[in-house]
Amino acid sequence: MRTMDDLDRDLLSALRHNARISVSSLAAMTGASRATVAARIDRLVENGTIAGFTIRTGHEMRSAGVRAIVLIEVLGKMADRVADQLRGMPQVRALHSTNGRWDFIAELEDRDLGTFDETLRRIRLVEGINSTETNILLKSSKSSF
Incomplete structure (x- = not known):
């Protein structure tokens, strides 16, 4: 398994805060291309680093x-x-x-x-x-x- 780099960490951080953020927004945020961002997210899912995407309700936040x-x-x-x-x-x-x-x-x-x-x-x-x-x-x- 390849070690995570700064792009992987930036993507994980952004997805933790907003699991619904678009690939285009992630690309703009990180300076990477949309294709690179999509491929990295796919790889993070495939290798188990990302186990799923979820939401937190207002009640859970409180x-x-x-x-x-x-x-x-x-x-x-x-x-x-x-x-x-x-x-x-x-x-x-x-x-x-x-x-x-x-x-x-x-x-x-x-x-x-x-x-x-x-x-x-x-x-x-x-x-x-x-x-x-x-x-x-x-x-x-x-x-x-």
Whole structure:
């Protein structure tokens, strides 16, 4: 499997925010041709990076389920590989690189504790992740999700 590049990540990010965005709009946003964008999306679907397209209703937006911050420590020089894997998970709403003890901070959102637990299990199984620390967000005064 080919590693994701900046175009793949840009497409995934845009599709996370709006799964109905047109190929033409994605092409204009990324500077790639429509044919390239369509081929990349097809490849991301075929290789399982994109498992499906969905919508979130207003009700779901108001009650986001479980939201959390996961602090991630990466082994050696595996940061790029780990980042590619995490960016491909739809529950990862944002991924930030950082300095200090933790290499990444992932913002997660899942519908309930059961699926959230499964997401954490999948994250911990990503090759290259040495340790994690998870903080569930209880209340937000200003939401970026």
